[in-house]
Amino acid sequence: MEYHRITHIEDPLFASMHQLMQEVFPPEEVLEYSLWKEPLEDPGIRVFVAVQDQKVVGATEYRYYEDFNVAMTDFTIIGQPGLGIGRFLWKHRQADLHSLAQASGQRLQGMFAEIYDPYRGNDHTFGGVKPMDPYVRREVLSHLGYKRLDLDYIHPSWNNDGVAVEGLNLGFMPEDDSVNEVSAALVAAFLRRYYTVLPNKPAAWNEMVEGLEAQSTITLLPL
Template identity: 60%
Template sequence: MEYRKVESIEDPYFLKMHELMGRVFPPEEVLAFELWREPLLDPTIQVFVAVLDGEVVGATEYRYRPEFAVAMTDFTIVGRPGLGIGRFLLVQREAHLKRLEAESGVPMLGMLAEIYDPAQLDEREAAGPVGPMHPAVRREVLSHLGFKRLDLAYVHPSWDHEGKAVEGLDLCFKPADDAVAKLPTSLAAGFLRWYYAALPNKPEAWETMVARLEALDSVELLPI
């Protein structure tokens, strides 16, 4: 299995990755093909695919932002069961993030992730064509890895640029120190404002959520 970086929508592996995303994520979670052109040129956005026999069998996107001292995993896709794809992506991603952390000279406080909550999804949304990508499976795996959810009702702007509030997810954080029980809201809110600056249409519910965060000093980290 190869770990290959994707840096252009002209890369044939990008088309295969985008098709895979369409099979495992709801439409509002998938940025349109052409709209990937500029993000893939951004050197701070890391997009890698797992390639086996010329086919994309997994993918992951992530970034490390020294100004916040946190990483963010945008998505991880396991396209087939029984091949160890999830473990392969995890090991490769963590090794790369350690290099990015060392290059920045800023110690990483942890990693953020948006994680589906099956309890908030109906059966149509919760079921998918790829077993390892079922939200209940992913949530338990991420819990094992040390992710905890921020104690807030979370929404995010839809990636289809229609400005809808997407529910059914938790904002989660994996602290570098597992004993950490709270996250400064200045970090969480600041990162969210930076992260979603790329989406001009933001729902009122998202603005209200971020404003509430900014009014607090910290937010608790709870089990998932």
Template identity: 60%
Template sequence: MRYHHIASIEDPFFAKMHRLMGEVFPPEEVLAYELWREPLLDPTIQVCVAIHEDEVVGATEYRYRPELQVAMTDFTIIGRTGLGIGRFLMVEREKHLKRLERESGVPSLGMFAEIYNPEADATSALSFGKVAPMHPSVRREVLSHVGYKKLDLAYVHPSWDHEGKAVQGLDFCFRPADEDAESLPAELPVRFLRWYYSALPNKPREWEEMMASLEEKGTVALLPL
């Protein structure tokens, strides 16, 4: 298996990755093909795929923001069972993030992730491509094992289809570098989320209300997944 960085929609493996995304994720979670052109040119966005026999069998997108001292896992896709894709992507991603952290000279406080809640109505009806490792219950337990905790807030995010819908059924989570951490300064997720969704001009009312509520807090608790 080979770990390959994608930096352009002209990369032949990008089309294969985008097709895999469409097979696994619901439509509102997938950015349109042409709209990937500019993000892939952004040096802070890392999009990498697992290649097996010239096919994209897995993918992950992530970033490290030294000014906030945090990383973010945007998505992880496992397209097949029995190849160890999840472990392969995690190990390669961690090695790359450690290198980015060293190059920045700024130690990481941890990593954010949006994680589906299998008990939410908005999630339960989704098939996730009928790929067993992508089932929300499986992914949630794996991410709990590696140290993620959920922020204590009712989370929504703007839809990536640019229609300004409020997407529910996820928890906003954090894997603290200090595994004993029980809370975060509320300012950290506020600054991160405002930056992260700055590319989407249409923000739903529910998102703005969530952000306003978060801004009023001093800290936000980290709860078990």
């Protein structure tokens, strides 16, 4: 299996990856095809696909913020079971992130992720791919060390229509598992940076971030 980075929209593997995203994610979670041009060319956004027999069987997008010394996992897609895709992507992503942090003279503080909460009635099937089942994914992320922020979390729809998307938790995986809180200012600054690309933010999202800016820390709870 090959870990291949996509850096431009003309890469023939990008169309395959985008199709895979449309098959497993709800529409409001998928950025429109042409809007990927700039993100793919951004050196800070790292998009990799798992390729087997010249076919995209998995993908992951993530980024490292040197000034915050945190990472964000945008998405991970496991296209089919029985190939070890999740472990393959995880190992390569972690090695890459630790290398990026080390190059900046730091030890990675931790990594954010938006995590579906199926216990709140979210019954999305993720294209029928069992490894993508939200119950399975949530438990896997818990095993890896992710915790959820004590926060009523929403995010702006990737349709850029100003709709607030619910049904997710904001998770954080501290490199030190004994850590049970995170700076609220860090979370707010990270969210503002992360969603800069979407100008049409819902009022509820702005209120959430302003609420974070008025706090000192956010508790990390079991996932």
